[in-house]
Amino acid sequence: MQVIETSRMQYFPVTLFSTVMGMAGLGIAFDRYDHLAGADIGVGKYIIYAVFLWFCFLSVIYIIKFFRYPEDVRQEFNHPVKINFFPSVSISMLLLSIGFSSYAPKLATVLCYSGAGLQIIFTYIVINIWFFKDMKLQTINPAWFIPVVGTILVPVAGKGILHDDILWFFFSIGIVLWPILYTLIKYRLIFHEPLPAKFMPTKFIFIAPPAIGFVSYFKLTGGLDPFGKILYFFALFTTIMLFTMIKRFYAVPYFVSWWAYTFPLDAITIATAVMYHLTGNPFYKYLAGFFLVTATLVIISVLLFTILNALKKNICIPES
Secondary structure, three states: OHHHHHHHHHOOOHHHHHHHHHHHHHHHHHHHHHHHHOOOOOHHHHHHHHHHHHHHHHHHHHHHHHHHOHHHHHHHHHOOOHHHHOHHHHHHHHHHHHHHOOOOHHHHHHHHHHHHHHHHHHHHHHHHHHHHOOOOHHHOOHHHHHHHHHHHHHHHHHEOOEOHHHHHHHHHHHHHHHHHHHHHHHHHHHHOOOOOHHHHHHHHHHHHHHHHHHHHHHHHHOOOOHHHHHHHHHHHHHHHHHHOOHHHHHOOOOOHHHHHHHHHHHHHHHHHHHHHHHHOOHHHHHHHHHHHHHHHHHHHHHHHHHHHHHHOOOOOOOOO
């Protein structure tokens, strides 16, 4: 029994931190929508506290793996796709910082500093790997956006905590790298072989940079201008485009990568709630409600499938 459990820890994937991103984002989305609707349901608060405990659990397990199986961690870090999921750790910290900002400001500050510091370290490491490793075109997929999303997210978590110049520094990195990566990834998707089924859900990550970029830009400028509108409406266009492909996504069997559906849906929900806050147009209130319901149903479904596959021991196993 001990051998089996030890083996499963050896194959504990860093990609599981994407579960924190999806659920923490949902907690924030509930909080923002409650604020808009004038309700005090408090669902978001309970989600954030529960996700924080889950994040702590995942962190402890991965730290143990780091010391027991350093070679396996090194292999993940050198993997052309998995390396992009390491910033999901820092993104999780930043999202939890946002979630705790109203409930535990001191904890939010600690998470913000830790998340931002870790994010810039991961960003430089990942970019160095992109530049100096022998990267194959077929390894490019939308997961490459994850490090960029982290830098764009820092101003949302750091407003009132970090200096504005630091926030602009992070925002500038992400908002410039995003269209470059967008072009590379689109080129790969259009002119080369289709993505493997397990990476199909990562297409939803296309939503995250413009959606989070819009929220971040609002945090930095405090208003709505043409550039902010471009970010929001491109995120909305991307969301609708992906919804038209729903049959293709429905046919994808379960992988841990299903969690890639979740955080982008949270992001467009939050962005739409901010759009309602800025314009007062009730259309955005109803649209935010629709996205919130959609995100909730998707996350519940993905969570149930994840639990079911964990019970069947289909997670934390060697890749075929």
